Amino acid sequence: MSVWPAWKVRDGGGATMWFGVRLEFGDGARVDAVAVVSEGCVSIEDVRAEPALSLDDLAALADWIEDPLFEACGIGAVPDSGEPDTAEPDGADSGPSGAGAGWPGGAEGQWLVAQKYRAAQEQGVDPVLAVMSATGHGRRKSLRLIGQARDAGFLTRRRARR
Numbered sequence: 001m002s003v004w005p006a007w008k009v010r011d012g013g014g015a016t017m018w019f020g021v022r023l024e025f026g027d028g029a030r031v032d033a034v035a036v037v038s039e040g041c042v043s044i045e046d047v048r049a050e051p052a053l054s055l056d057d058l059a060a061l062a063d064w065i066e067d068p069l070f071e072a073c074g075i076g077a078v079p080d081s082g083e084p085d086t087a088e089p090d091g092a093d094s095g096p097s098g099a100g101a102g103w104p105g106g107a108e109g110q111w112l113v114a115q116k117y118r119a120a121q122e123q124g125v126d127p128v129l130a131v132m133s134a135t136g137h138g139r140r141k142s143l144r145l146i147g148q149a150r151d152a153g154f155l156t157r158r159r160a161r162r
Helices: 055-072 106-123 127-135 139-151
Strands: 002-011 014-024 030-038 041-050
Touching (some): 041 055, 055 139
Antiparallel strands (some): 030 041
8 A cells, every 4th residue: 555645734733634545456456545644533535446336335435555555654543433424433343332343243243233234224213323232343344344344244135226
């Protein structure tokens, strides 16, 4: 992965920095992005990928580039605030329920995610928020867990929107 500074704007006591990012994979796939680091958060402003990224991969992109970006701008990893902000780091989640690190992995965790997801659907509430609350993870990580539960066959495939 290549990371290079594009520009920097000082604002008050801090600075907002933009970076160019390129990920190249052994199979010839490539992702180019413009990322912003501000107040310890990574945001993605522009992405071009060949071949196109799936929604799960797009949701995971900030996680893939977060540590190298923080390293490039000279800050360490920032602990998770637990808020459902799409730009938050998901590595040290302690979220609202405090479940984060205690959530089981593998098939058991995927099955539990599917249970929480379906229960929320039946109750007419947002299933992603229900998974976020149950796991203590942010939105990106929860969407990734839901995708893994789908891939494992615990949830049905989403219907295409028209």
